[in-house]
Amino acid sequence: MLDEVERWLERRSWSAAERPLDVLLAAKREAGAQGTVSVVLPALNEEETVGDIVATVRRELMSSQVPLVDELVVVDSASTDRTARIAERAGARVVQRDAILPRLPALPGKGEVLWRSLLATSGQIVCFVDADLRQFDAAFVSGIVGPLLTEPSVQLVKAMYDRPLERGGAVVPGGGGRVTELVARPLLNLHWPQLAGFVQPLGGEYAGRRSLLERLPFPVGYGVELGMLIDALGLVGLDALAQVDVGVRRHRHQDGQALGRMAAAIYRTAQLRLSRAPLVRPELTQFTREGAAFVPTTHPVDTAERPPVLTVPEYRPHRAA
Template sequence: MLDGGLTLLVLTALALFRERKKRPQKVSVVIPAYNEEKTVARVVRAAKECDLVNEVIVVDDGSEDRTAEEAEAAGAIVISHSVNRGKGEAMKTGLKHASGEIVAFVDADIKNIRPEMIEKMIRPVLEGEADLVKTKFKRKAGRVTLLTAKPLLRFFFPEVAHLEQPLSGQICARRKLLERVDFEPDYGVDIGIILDAVALGARIEEVDIGEIKHEMQPLERLHRMALQVVRTILDRAHKYGRVVLRWNVGKALNRMNLGVSLLALALATLFYTELPLASVLALGILGLGIALFSLAQLVYELLRVEGKKRRILRPFLHMHASVIMSLAVVAVLVGAMFSSIQIAHDRVEVNPLPRKVVWGEREVKAEGPYVVQYGRELKMGRNVLKVLDLKPDDVLVYQRGEYRVESAGRDNLLMVPTELARQLGIKPGNATDSEIRLAFRNITVKRKVEGPDVNIRVTAVLSATPDRAEALTVYVDGKKEAWIPVATRGGSVYVYVSGYGLIKLEDRSVVYVGNREILLKLEDTDIETLLLAPAEPTPFAVIELKMPSVRAVVE
């Protein structure tokens, strides 16, 4: 019995909660008015004809004409101030008396207001697409916006500088948001609401309601409005730390950029010029000192602003995006100057970061730096193999040791057995193309090449610099068996044919082994190789037929 009653209670609560969620939100329209007897009734009627509006309130701010009577006759709830207290105070009074969860403020002097204009500003808030909606519209005048508001907003509040008409008096927002903002007593109220909403993290949207017609304001009144708008923006800039973000943080960022740039210049000078080391170090120390001091100042200023619970990341990025990007680029360049820092017991070594860009017929790519490690086997990544002109399963012969080349999992990895590395003077860390080639120069390379009818054992010597290659092409009975590049540097190439003997290869040689014809050609190519033909009498290639020979004849 108790369980059944508890279940019924829970279901009833859920039903009431869902019913509350489905209940339409009430919308109030507040119209602040001062001496607007000619237009206020038209604005009230347009608001009442809007299907989304539940309540229309006119706040008569001490008018000296029939504003209150006209508004009441049009069907509005009228609340009157005994004296003129300013637009902001009238809006605050209207919010206090409004009963809607959503409140829209509409100016009382619009001559051509229509219900659909009011609906456009209400609907995004009603449907949860925005927390606050600001209107934009076509009109002839906008001097205060263009001459005062826009420049100051771009400087202190760049995240709302995209608003075309930030001073528009048509605003719609959720009541909970409006109760958290400060209402300026005068014409600074509209921009003040926007800037407070930005600081609170509200979603702000600007909607176009078409063309509206206002009475042209006299120059004296515009002057007073401009002063009030400027005062409000500067007040909010100080309140939300935008002065600090713009000036103090901006100066720290610029100085840090200067320091990092000097450090980058010093590093580039150190590695790529022959200027006196003392001068280069002095420049680097100066740059590093400026950068570290500016970083400390930057952190201090940011913490000073953040400590007051202000949202600073977005405005910080908006204000200083170009400087931050420039600083990031320079910082990356500084970081890229170092391939590795190796610390020994008696010294520290720093190497410039080696990278190269390869522009081929089919692709453009960056390669390097190459990572050198000690290991048990000799392993080379794809890019290292390409640098040394080697292939997996090649055998390197150095002094009395032989080392088979294996593929490494990383393209830029060179893993060298410890003993071989010490003999070659290779140290762990990063290396350039030239460093790798110099380390492996004069090492003998043994390679096996297999054709359909022949086995070929190649012996070559690694060079430190690539040379134009010639191609040893092997034909058996007219069929091409193998194509092997070799650099001669003007010397001779010797080939040993099993069953015949050693041949000093000319442009073309034909050998008969048994009843098989072997044609050897040495042809020019347009490629380069590190594989040098060994000195006489070591043959570059040893060719064996897969069928045993019976007799040999040479032409």
């Protein structure tokens, strides 16, 4: 298995710099309708960062000189701050999560937003980018879209990057991605060793062909990235998956308890794919100190998944169009 991963790394791991924009634009023109690109930002109270991301994509990838991206959509999960207003002023089309497929009550979670975004976009290549990134570089989009435009056999591309941990002015190189190192990477190495070569399996920046994404189930919460990677492996095989180095990812870091909830959801996603049997107790109890005592708080673990969007009646005319 190690030899297979090493061969995959040699064939399916690239740097964004290997595909300059002129090469991508030529490939996009040749691809025609199959080369249309939608960029989706799932957003919940990201007023501090979403505007810069939108402005960068529009300026560097949507101009008449560099028309790489055809559609830029921010799907807002009922933010209570100025996220929607700032994103719209920066040039994004803003769609409210609950306005997409309104007959189906929305569930909380990022995966829910990504799943619904397939009904609100039209590109044959869909690129997801987290809305909390700081010092955003357009290579986060062009880098991961690149292989889908130039390599016909590639169907899903993950970004890889350095992920420093920044806290209180201190920077720990490589200190980010704690859930990846403690939960996701061990799970993948033990149970899906073909995926062991992915540097950032839980990263929120990835792009895929619509023809693949519409056939995948979407865990509604934190497990969406792991679930998508595992399910894509089963559907299209390792050689259709790839990763691209886009540099450094800087973003807002969550506290330890939020990471615990994320880890539980990711483990649940893996467990479902290993056995499809229900957990006895899909909940997570965490503790915080209040005075002299530790007070327990119990949180439900994300267990819902949305079916492949191709099975949703409202999606079929959207796809035909």
